[in-house]
Amino acid sequence: MNYLTKNFLKSEGIFLIPVLLIFGLLTRPLPAQVNESGMENEDSVQIDYNRNQELILQIYSLVEQYPKFSYRYIYDNQGKIENIVIKGIDNEGDAQKLKTWLVEVDENNQLAMNRIGPEGYYYVTEKAAEPKEGMEELYNELYASIEYPSEAEKRGVEGVIYVTFIVDTEGNVTNVSATANMEEGDENTYLVDVMKEEAVEAVKASSGEWNPATIGGVAVSQWKMLPVQFQWKQYPYLRAIF
Numbered sequence: 001m002n003y004l005t006k007n008f009l010k011s012e013g014i015f016l017i018p019v020l021l022i023f024g025l026l027t028r029p030l031p032a033q034v035n036e037s038g039m040e041n042e043d044s045v046q047i048d049y050n051r052n053q054e055l056i057l058q059i060y061s062l063v064e065q066y067p068k069f070s071y072r073y074i075y076d077n078q079g080k081i082e083n084i085v086i087k088g089i090d091n092e093g094d095a096q097k098l099k100t101w102l103v104e105v106d107e108n109n110q111l112a113m114n115r116i117g118p119e120g121y122y123y124v125t126e127k128a129a130e131p132k133e134g135m136e137e138l139y140n141e142l143y144a145s146i147e148y149p150s151e152a153e154k155r156g157v158e159g160v161i162y163v164t165f166i167v168d169t170e171g172n173v174t175n176v177s178a179t180a181n182m183e184e185g186d187e188n189t190y191l192v193d194v195m196k197e198e199a200v201e202a203v204k205a206s207s208g209e210w211n212p213a214t215i216g217g218v219a220v221s222q223w224k225m226l227p228v229q230f231q232w233k234q235y236p237y238l239r240a241i242f
Helices: 049-063 092-112 135-145 150-155 186-204
Strands: 002-007 070-075 081-087 159-167 173-181 213-215 218-220 222-230
Touching (some): 049 159, 049 222, 070 092, 081 092, 135 186, 150 186, 186 222
Antiparallel strands (some): 002 070, 159 173, 213 218
16 A cells, blocks of 8 residues: 655745646556557546646645645555545644545546546646656746745735646646736735736746656656745745645
8 A cells, every 4th residue: 555645844935835746636556547559548538627626726725724734645455545644734624625625636636647638738647747857956946036026025915826837748838827816906916917927937937847747658748737825924935745
């Protein structure tokens, strides 16, 4: 059985909450069935890709409140999650919601493994796209290039910017966009736009610095998401939680 533990780490700076296996928050021991080319066989399975994106956002929104959060879990012989242990969340309701979401994400990921999405790229692959110099160096580069607007800090505008992008078969970053999870008010909309642009430009700068995702040794394009949290009042820098 596979026993995994994940937890938060902190240092100075803006929150960066990277996702290692986007649309694949959990590591699974059982691969999907593939054809001779290494790609997933087509069948009638219906996959709600938007649902997993929603779940990922819900998970991050919840755990923002618990900086000492960590979890561990076991896979049984059928590749199903069991015995999830949540630490650092003292609210039983929140802990139970997180357990439920983690299980649902993993079940959806198993369906999506090595299957091409409707947009022509993959969400979950045999080997995920990764920065050539490692995640640690990528985080450092992002942190160094992102500037928290001084006016936003003065006004207390803070929250999460979710940057989504595609790592193509050459390791280039394309289709970069961002959404914000902030209660900024109309008068601060322009500040949020500036923060979104800061995060987007930082991710764009990493183009060419990625190893592409692969399925059966064949490079494929993969969707990724990087949540970047602008917040100075608490825990100024967050590492990966998944």
